[in-house]
Amino acid sequence: MAAVNLLNLDREALTAWFETLGEKPFRARQVMRWIHRRGAADFGAMSDVARSLREKLAQQATIAAAPVLRSGTSSDGTRKWLLGVGAGDAVETVYIPEDDRATLCISTQAGCAVNCRFCATGMQGFSRNLSTAEIIGQLWMAEHELRPAAAGAAGEAATRAISNVVFMGMGEPLQNYDAVLPALRLMLDDDAYGLSRRRVTVSTSGMVPMMDKLARDCPVALAVSLHAPTDALRSELVPLNKKYPLGELMGACRRYLQHSPRDFITFEYVLIAGVNDADRQARELLQRVADVSCKINLIPFNPFPGSKLRRPDAQRVRDFAAILTEGGVVTTVRRTRGDDIDAACGQLAGRVLDRTTARLGARHALAVPS
Numbered sequence: 001m002a003a004v005n006l007l008n009l010d011r012e013a014l015t016a017w018f019e020t021l022g023e024k025p026f027r028a029r030q031v032m033r034w035i036h037r038r039g040a041a042d043f044g045a046m047s048d049v050a051r052s053l054r055e056k057l058a059q060q061a062t063i064a065a066a067p068v069l070r071s072g073t074s075s076d077g078t079r080k081w082l083l084g085v086g087a088g089d090a091v092e093t094v095y096i097p098e099d100d101r102a103t104l105c106i107s108t109q110a111g112c113a114v115n116c117r118f119c120a121t122g123m124q125g126f127s128r129n130l131s132t133a134e135i136i137g138q139l140w141m142a143e144h145e146l147r148p149a150a151a152g153a154a155g156e157a158a159t160r161a162i163s164n165v166v167f168m169g170m171g172e173p174l175q176n177y178d179a180v181l182p183a184l185r186l187m188l189d190d191d192a193y194g195l196s197r198r199r200v201t202v203s204t205s206g207m208v209p210m211m212d213k214l215a216r217d218c219p220v221a222l223a224v225s226l227h228a229p230t231d232a233l234r235s236e237l238v239p240l241n242k243k244y245p246l247g248e249l250m251g252a253c254r255r256y257l258q259h260s261p262r263d264f265i266t267f268e269y270v271l272i273a274g275v276n277d278a279d280r281q282a283r284e285l286l287q288r289v290a291d292v293s294c295k296i297n298l299i300p301f302n303p304f305p306g307s308k309l310r311r312p313d314a315q316r317v318r319d320f321a322a323i324l325t326e327g328g329v330v331t332t333v334r335r336t337r338g339d340d341i342d343a344a345c346g347q348l349a350g351r352v353l354d355r356t357t358a359r360l361g362a363r364h365a366l367a368v369p370s
């Protein structure tokens with residue numbers, strides 16, 4: 001019988017599995033705290049768990065995240081891990097420290113089926129969904145690797161290294177909903193990571209039905225990859241738009257706001273020279289989002305091999321942003337982080353793999369909403 005990977009189980013699932021072992025719910029809670037709060041990977045270390053249970057767990061269970069293939073730290077403190085997920089695939093996790101927060105950007109799929117035109121992940125195609133263990137394992141690994149340094153910097157009081165999580169790495173999270181949902185629940189659970197809903201952001205390219213489902217099941221902060229103000233252009237850039245056009249998407253955003261822990265949606269907009277960066281398009285964008293409480297995060301396109309698209313110059317980005325700001329929408333421009341370790345957006349996992357020379361270019365890798 002294959003061992004059960006406990007990283008796949010949220011509180012409810014872990015409690016149910018413990019019941020099958022004849023163990024009480026409080027034992028599941030105890031083990032959950034050891035795994036997620038203390039980073040234990042070894043049942044033998046769980047000193048307040050009965051020896052008989054520890055032995056049972058050692059025989060029937062495991063605690064296994066995706067292995068780290070390589071990692072690096074940038075001069076600006078950005079840290080990146082490349083994780084092997086089998087069959088030559090790799091995904092990545094990026095840690096982005098800032099003055100007032102420390103954000104972990106995580107992946108949910110190996111590759112992506114949405115196939116956005118400006119994204120090298122899309123060009124690379126879709127391999128598979130990550131499991132819950134592979135998703136929460138990114139936080140588990142990073143939190144416990146970084147916590148000793150965080151405690152050193154902040155004294156004994158530091159109990160957490162990562163304050164925010166964004167689902168903006170490789171993949172479309174809402175196309176892997178069944179694995180993402182338990183991972184979200186663990187992030188929010190006080191016996192695991194205890195993150196506030198406002199500090200966990202799911203980013204979607206516009207999976208309208210799943211946005212409604214997320215609002216019901218586990219509302220967290222939401223970012224939507226918009227990238228164009230009109231259906232004609234958005235359908236070219238984000239093919240999913242043909243299925244869920246902008247009218248439906250904006251409706252889903254308004255519905256989401258009724259449940260959201262934040263009173264705004266973050267719209268991500270990759271600025272591509274000569275494609276979606278004209279003044280006229282900024283004004284159309286203002287009209288498009290007029291009925292949705294939002295912030296807009298502009299992401300100057302990061303070119304990658306094989307893409308014919310170009311990055312606008314800095315003045316064009318400023319002018320576009322100014323129109324939005326003058327129109328009354330809080331607008332930020334993403335700063336590039338981690339350049340020297342290939343952790344900037346568009347320079348991620350795929351690059352180091354033999355299997356493909358395509359670079360992972362998730363639009364959202366370092367687009368951290370404020």
Ligand code: SF4
Nearest residue numbers: 112114115116119122
């Ligand atoms: S931008 Fe996001 S949704 Fe689109 S192909 Fe890339 S990873 Fe997938």
